[in-house]
Amino acid sequence: MNMNVIGKPLTRVDGHTKVTGKARYAADFNQPGQLYAVLVSATVGLGRVTGIESAGVERMPGVVALITHRNALKLAYLPHKAVIDPAVGERLHVLQDDSVRFYGQPVAVVVADSLDHAERAAAALRITYDARQPIVDHADQQVARIAPEAGTADRSRGDADAAVAEAAVNVDENYDIARENHNPMEPHATVAAWNGDRLTLWSKSQFLVNEQAEIAAVFGLSAENVEVICPFIGGAFGTSLRTWPHVTLAALAARHVGRPVKLVLNRKQMFFTTGHRPRSLQRVALGATPDGKLTGVVHEGTGETSRYEQFTEALTAVTEYLYSCPNVRTQYRLAQLDTATPNHMRGPGEASGIFALESAMDELSYKLAIDPIELRRRNEPKIDEAENKPFSSRSLMQCYELGAERFGWVQRNPEPRSMRDGRLLIGMGTATATYPAFHAPSNARVRLLPDGTAEVEAAASDMGPGTYTSMTQVAAEFLGLQPEQVRFALGTTDYPPTPSHGGSWTMASVGSAIRAACLEAQSQAAKRAIADQSSPVFGASIEDLEWTGGRLRRRGDTSPGLSYHDVLANTGNPIEADGSAQRDPEMAEKYSMHSFGAVFAEVSVDQDVGTIRVRRLVGAYGIGRVVNPLLARSQCTGGMIGGVGMALMERTVLDARDGRPVNAHMADYLMPVNLDTPKLEALFVDEVDPHVNPLGVKGLGEIALVGTAPAIANAVFHATGKRVRTLPIKIEDVLTA
Template sequence: MSRQPQAAVGAPLSRVDGRLKVTGRAKYAAEHDIDGVVHAVVVDSTIAHGRVTGIDTRAAEAQPGVLGVISHLDKPALVYRDNPGAWLDPFVGERLHVFQDDKVRFFGQPVAVVVAHTLEVAQHAADLVKISYDVEQPSTDMAAPEARENDPLPQQNYRRGDPDEALASAEVKVESTYRLARNHHNAMEPHATIARWNGAKLTVWDKTQWTLGARDELAAVFGIPAGDVRVISPFVGGAFGNALRTWPHTTLAALAARQIRRPVKLALTREQLYYGVGYRPAYEYRLGLGSTRGGRLTAAVHHIRGETSSYENYGEGVMTPGQMFYATPHVRQTYRTVPLDVNTPTFMRGPGWSSAAFALESTLDELAHKLGIDPIELRLRNEPQEDPSNGLPFSTRRLRECLRAGAREFGWHRRNPKPRSRRDGDWLIGTGMAGGVYDTLRMQSAARVRLDADGTALVQASTSDMGPGTYTSMTQVAADALGLTMRAVRFELGDSTFPASPPHGGSQTMAGVGSAVQDGCDKLRRQAIELAVDDERSPLHGVDADEVVVRGGRLHVKGDTARGETYRQLLTRNGRTHLEATGTFAPTGDDRFSMYAYSAVFAEVAVDRRLGLVRMRRMLGVYDVGRIINPKLADSQALGAMVGGIGQALLEHTATDHRDGRIVNANLADYLVPVNADIPGLKAIYLDGEDLHADPIGVKGLGEIVKVGVAPAIANAVFHATGKRVRELPITAEALM
């Protein structure tokens, strides 16, 4: 079939849902109008380790408007059966079973939930619930001498060659220890759930990045068929990964709704987001690199420690970059998790990869300085011809082009490599760079497409949109594939009754769901063309179907726009109210190619030589991410990730009182995030190209790779400005004074 004209894909179009959002008409989880809804407030534990010995609810239950207080004393019937489909691979152990025993595992654990007619009454009553405890000393500090490590999982050890001997005998070596603070997501929309039962069937309106995952988890917790649970989530106000999992508050909303027999709304407070959902775990990362005097890497030895909870062992992709990013013949890695009396960590933008990049790219910068080799040149000298970890060819690998394009655009040739060589008054000016890599994930996906007789189309998939512009990019793909204008296509998402989609995370939505949309629209367009060429009354009768294209809703012969007709004319004449098709995508080629996205990030900073204050001056990112569906949306992702990377590098840090496990900066006043005054000029460049080995539409995924490499680029720039290597994030003024 003839290739369709591309009018929408590749264009920098504004968000189709933008007007809904800026006018307040977009409905987020807590904003749906549900008849008869009442309000629930969680009562959190004020200890990190121990047992609940008593719960006094008398004062709370005496308040007018209170409908009930639920706790483990009510022995709620929750099944908590295994849920192998819940994408729990990173979580080894057993998720928190709410209200199933008296044990307290972390500060802020839900120990009761109050339900009342109004939110204000529920909040007041929750304050009146009195909890008594048998307190034990918590372990919340990964660096404490008594902190033990979990036994390694099989995938947490890696070795090739003879790394210890190679490092010991290396002509040049650098050995450093890096530490990264815990980070919290702090999305604009707090987590919230509305739950309603209709007999044995449950409907929830939830903040989630995976409607099917939430459906399956609720079915497993309550012991009901997945088909009896419906999850609705048309808009997500940011998440960055922590809405990929169904957390205890969602179970509590459904439990309260079942017990009170009313629809229940439960929204976490800003403070509760630091305890009630996951976070990026803290890391200690020791790395030794060995090389020749000419800058060829010979050995790498990685020792990684990351925090996890006492009841689950959370691990993430922190090892992969060290195995495949650079050509290194001898590599050894150990990755150990440290169980603490904290809630379980979870995915956060570039999970694992971003943390690993700080250690790897900073150590490489140290090595470049020690060797007297330009940091870009050192990376170019260690570019592999194939994936060093498995010997597979890369589907595409254009890191060289990213590095060279970035160097030209950033003006790297003007850089004096000597630290502290450039000043602007009291400010020391430095530039730095780092590479980045992230896995090209793809999972099986489906989408339903319907073309109505009026010439408009509806496309549906159960995926989510936490901010990258899924509504818009999917509409672009569908519009071009169907030959319609953007206005004639409506894309719907965020409903578990729609065709199955993978988790909306890991930069895989465009590849999987987008390819399914493309497939469904191609099938439907072919239906229409075949209907036309078989119809004796059609101007296209007898034409080779491969010679027909569709543009602006009109089918015509390629090269002869006069010979054709509209979808509306075709369907109306044939008495068809609509045409329908289901598109699918299943990834292939995993065993033949190594598939990753790449980046090169450049940063310029100014450091006050007296006060140690760091100010960003400019930043550039260059990306090899395959085909760009919408440059405007891509910029939104890339520039936003740079902002997040600035936070990771210079500001964000969770402060825990290790005496009781309390997070003392669990608010947006004390947990610092970047604001407008912290952000310099930012620019993103995308290499032209596509990766058709990865998926039919040639994309690699963008949301994660744009975060990887930002923090080390800033840290390397700080070193160039000051001559002081800071190996702990965030970089504080105290570390530079």
């Protein structure tokens, strides 16, 4: 291994496939004899189905079947939980009874010979309900706020409340972040086909082995009888981590009609049953000395959940370790609502929690007349004070130094409303970003071929960050091959199992497994060479040999050595090796492992009409080893754009009468487009972390979004002098009286 492929900005190996339209997404896998299914969604927010006028619909042109709770197959729904499923509660048992638990719940499926016929029939179906008033708003007095049963809801060290109350300077404010929906380009889609008791699903999924296990549990099958295929994903951001009811319904419909069935959700339906970032209400109270040392921190947060499951996220987790403070108290509660279960959305928990914390820190900096970066420097911890152990690496201050220099922070006049560009108010703000350096057990397979190339397989996904490319680089690095000599394949449960493609742990987990498989393949190749009487290393011991640049030789030998082709030439048989990786439990026990970053934002505000534009964003990150800087920057800029949406645009509004999302379409659910995208820069500090995993990498997918919204909100305050504590920030929030 001396190719130094890791660290090179290689372009995407799958790029040509995508831009030429050859990449096949879930809905592209049409099957012979395929039918089309369309969901019918409940039009009440709570109650039960009392009547279904089915006869007329069943006689409509092209209709093959109408499936409701009255004629649907009764499903096993055996117990199944994965790391991304709520630990408490039970998933929706779709079409198994007449209950309606939330607006938009699937209550029927129409199957027809064409999409047009299925859509017409679904629109014509008349269903009556015994409706009750749902509770869909945090502010409703009837809302039950409960401590989650799973995980730690409350943590405390010292006496935070007393410390805040007695502090020389304090901040005590409330923050409100709207519900968001994921809205990736590719809608959720599943094509289902049965062959006896064996089911194949071509399905959009960020967690193939979980979709396999979940559907097997729902239908009472062995997992070996379910295959899930998903080679490409057109964006997801967490929405495809869980296996949602439409996957079950596609398989149910295919079983019902005895033919393959395609089911694709429309944009409106994706606001109902495929998760969302939960609305959160938070309170942050800070106490500090006149010179800026934190004496007390209180962070209380409430997130929404459904009544039938308890969805939890890390809303207050960052506060426990981000800054040095002897007195810290965090509290997390769930508001039980008559809505569908929320889901992980890029930076789940951390993105929401850090908005409140970093807004409060910015407020404190103004009260103390201390530069926001300097305030953070004065509260930089030496260890993780929540866990009482050192960080495996922590480059936060280096991120601030690098980012501030690139951004030109010294040009900022600290006085609010002091900077202008003509008639526009200009503001500069900054905020910290952080995310855990997660790792999960993973597996991979490497196959060395007689022609000297290699095939690598893992049941991973790629929703856009460049998994095909980065994993190719890892394999090429450790096999000593050129990237074009490696073919990496993912996207089917027939490959070795991997964790979800979410949580910023794909490279750490799958990459480490590929490394292990490569080393095992080389070990097997060396043993084969040793056993070959015609080999120049015949009879040598393994300890006497080494692989360098993809060639095997005796240690200290200057000869060209043996290539993989040389080793395999005599037998012609490939070498196949499996590898697995998991975090060293000793390292996990000894160190606190996180990525850190600093985000800088410049905004302009038209004080006459209140319009806000983000003009520049600079992010500097400490993420350990960077496998591909080109892909890494792309990850960061994508996360930043998501942060712009969170800060200024994205908001799902529910009708309090029935829980209907009133803006469940792309006209009124606002997201950043090209004209909203500012100048974006992503920088990386040189950070070496040998403790997190064998590759020394940390996750990157979430962290760039995490710090962006508070940096923008802090810049808006600097521009206008108005502190906005709700997201998204709207025109009316900044208009002066």
